[in-house]
Amino acid sequence: MGVVGGLDIHRRQITFDYLDERSGELRHGRIAPADRMLLRGWPEHLLADTGTPAAFAVEGCTGWRFVVEELQRAGIEAHLAEPADTSAARGPKGRAKTDRADARLLRELLADGRLPESWIPPAHVLEMRARLQLFKDLREQHTAWIQRLHAILLHHGAPAVSGDLLGGENRRRLEAGEGLSPAGRQAVATALRIIDALNAKLDPLRRQIAAFTARQLGCRALQADYGIGPITAAALWSELGARPASPPRARRCGTPAWTSPCSPRRRTHRRSPVPAGLATCAGHCSRPRSVLPAPSLSTTPTTAGRRPDRRRTSHPLGGPQMVRRAHHTLRALGDQALAPA
Numbered sequence: 001m002g003v004v005g006g007l008d009i010h011r012r013q014i015t016f017d018y019l020d021e022r023s024g025e026l027r028h029g030r031i032a033p034a035d036r037m038l039l040r041g042w043p044e045h046l047l048a049d050t051g052t053p054a055a056f057a058v059e060g061c062t063g064w065r066f067v068v069e070e071l072q073r074a075g076i077e078a079h080l081a082e083p084a085d086t087s088a089a090r091g092p093k094g095r096a097k098t099d100r101a102d103a104r105l106l107r108e109l110l111a112d113g114r115l116p117e118s119w120i121p122p123a124h125v126l127e128m129r130a131r132l133q134l135f136k137d138l139r140e141q142h143t144a145w146i147q148r149l150h151a152i153l154l155h156h157g158a159p160a161v162s163g164d165l166l167g168g169e170n171r172r173r174l175e176a177g178e179g180l181s182p183a184g185r186q187a188v189a190t191a192l193r194i195i196d197a198l199n200a201k202l203d204p205l206r207r208q209i210a211a212f213t214a215r216q217l218g219c220r221a222l223q224a225d226y227g228i229g230p231i232t233a234a235a236l237w238s239e240l241g242a243r244p245a246s247p248p249r250a251r252r253c254g255t256p257a258w259t260s261p262c263s264p265r266r267r268t269h270r271r272s273p274v275p276a277g278l279a280t281c282a283g284h285c286s287r288p289r290s291v292l293p294a295p296s297l298s299t300t301p302t303t304a305g306r307r308p309d310r311r312r313t314s315h316p317l318g319g320p321q322m323v324r325r326a327h328h329t330l331r332a333l334g335d336q337a338l339a340p341a
Contacts, residue, residue, distance in 0.1 A: 003046070003054035006106025008099045009063040010034060016042075017103035019111070020050055028100055036066045043074030057081050057106040060118045068120060078120065081106055085116030121238070124340045128212065128238045135205050135231065142198045149174070149191050156184045166195065209234050215341035221329050228322070236326040237337070 005018025013032035019025070031042055047054060055077035058064050064080060071078040090105055109115040121129070146165060153161065158179035161170050174192060177185030210230035213219035222233040330337040 002052040003050050004056075004107060004111045005054070006057045006103040006108075006110065007059075007067060008102040008106070009058065009061060009067060010099065011063075013099075014039065014067065015099035015103045016056075017100060017107050018046075018054070018056070019107060020052070021111075022050075022052055028103065030099075034063065036070060039067065039070050040073075043071055043076050047074065047076070053077070055079065055110060057110040057115050059083055059086060059102070059106060065126060079110055079115055080118045080120050081109070082116040082118045089114060089116065122338060122340075125238050125338065128209075128234055131205065131209060132231070132235055132238060135202070135209065138198055138202050138205070142195060142202065145191050145195050145198070149188065149195075152180075152184055152187050152191070156180050158184075166192075206231070212341050213237075217339055218330055218333055218337035221333060221337075222326055225322075225325060225329070228326075232322075236323065237330070240323070240327050240330055 002022065003018050003020050005016060008015040011034060013030045014034045015028070015030050017026075017028040020027075031039055043054075056071055057079045058067050058071075059081045060083055068078045068080060086106070086109065089109055095101075106115070149165060150161075153159075156179060159173075161173075164170060165174075171192075174188050177188060180188060213223065213230040213233050216237065218237045219230070219233040222228050222236055223230065228236070
């Protein structure tokens, strides 16, 4: 018997609700503002007041990392709840949902042993997740500015560019502003400067991730498969890890580190083990398609006259199959799959 409770995280405050099962005392309140330094003293006071072991559940939304780290630092057992399954466990809402109600729900699910838990990765896995998220954000901005350059050229009626937009003669034409108005030349020059700045950040970050995957055992094992390069291997490794789940469940496990702030409209996206944007970005940054075997009809069932799905990654088996194969590869390595590089 000890303390069991739930924590609901928001930018302005953290709402807590816990029950001392030994004395039957129920307490609730807020920790405001929600920052690490203020939260650090709260678990210590809690353990000093109760004098019993404590366990708290935290919903896997943005901000869960520092809360879990501080709970574990204070010796409190931390449980990470999968947001979508937690919402489903609430059932039909008969009244308005509040922060206190969310914290109470987490506490009740944890006390009853019904909490849908997500994996809490080690610190070095969380660091790689953060680097991959940065790479994804920079890559998306890079792609957006390339598309903006194409739109500027089309809008001003400039000649179409074939091949690499930023390479060789094409780069010279862009800098010269051929066929563009003064405002168009200014827009192109600004886009080129931003793209160069993004490349200056992307290149060392890509090398850093590649150096890590070259040293890490699980990432090296994943790269032995066709189409999986350093970025894709790091994404699969950091999200799947060595969690004890069956392959179908591995494709649906919650990945709270990649999710955006809690929103009912976005909860359906929390069930993908590798974020769609990162998977697509990683696929384009992996090994070139020329080194992949020709896809067979059994692995790529397309009908005549139908365009292939461009949302697929560069892996010949597609996203779900790639995740399932990666899951088996990491499971076969056991504890060594997550060993630090």
